[in-house]
Amino acid sequence: xxxxxxxxxxxxxxxxxxxxxxxxxxESNSYEDFDKLYPDLSHIGLAYTETPDGKHSIQYEVNLExxxxxxxxxxxxxxxxxFVEEDISNSQAIKDMTEAIKMSSFDDLVAVDEEDLKQALGxxxxxxxxxxxxxxxxxxNDGIPDRYDNDFKDSDYFESTYDVEDNLHAREEKPSILGQxxxxxxxxxxxxxxxxxxKGQER
Numbered sequence: 001x002x003x004x005x006x007x008x009x010x011x012x013x014x015x016x017x018x019x020x021x022x023x024x025x026x027e028s029n030s031y032e033d034f035d036k037l038y039p040d041l042s043h044i045g046l047a048y049t050e051t052p053d054g055k056h057s058i059q060y061e062v063n064l065e066x067x068x069x070x071x072x073x074x075x076x077x078x079x080x081x082x083f084v085e086e087d088i089s090n091s092q093a094i095k096d097m098t099e100a101i102k103m104s105s106f107d108d109l110v111a112v113d114e115e116d117l118k119q120a121l122g123x124x125x126x127x128x129x130x131x132x133x134x135x136x137x138x139x140x141n142d143g144i145p146d147r148y149d150n151d152f153k154d155s156d157y158f159e160s161t162y163d164v165e166d167n168l169h170a171r172e173e174k175p176s177i178l179g180q181x182x183x184x185x186x187x188x189x190x191x192x193x194x195x196x197x198x199k200g201q202e203r
Contacts, residue, residue, distance in 0.1 A: 012094075020102075024105065045059060052128055057072075060110060068083065071109070079116045079120075
């Protein structure tokens with residue numbers, strides 16, 4: 001019922017989703033097709049792919065009822081964020097969701113943050129974009145997986161073959177659309193708070 005009350009804004013959001021799908025997947029769905037395409041408003045899948053080696057799946061979906069987005073790896077939620085925050089109305093949350101979808105591309109939505117992946121599944125990302133368990137590797141080539149090898153970090157092989165520092169910086173520099181949206185939202189909040197305090201001072 002609440003979604004019905006937000007009807008005009010919700011329609012804008014639905015249009016943004018259909019536009020995104022048409023553009024990213026070269027489809028030609030009309031806005032009237034939305035309910036047929038997405039019968040469950042709590043699970044609207046916007047992106048699905050696999051790692052280059054085909055061993056892991058990556059999925060991104062939005063929940064129009066809760067006004068959240070979630071990114072999954074192998075069907076495990078590695079990150080969920082809500083557009084509903086303190087001092088943000090439902091209407092504003094829907095507007096923010098609409099803006100976020102308009103700004104996003106398929107590649108943005110399936111770009112996995114290494115920290116999220118590590119925390120949720122204990123996996124890391126290699127230079128080819130594949131996910132791996134760092135403790136399943138044998139970095140010093142002694143035949144013992146590093147999970148069971150107390151000395152794997154002492155090997156020169158680790159430092160010479162894996163330029164950890166460079167790879168880390170390269171990944172840190174890659175801008176994330178999700179991060180940009182969060183930053184945009186927090187700056188918006190700052191502006192609102194500033195306006196409030198300025199109005200308070202005027203009185």
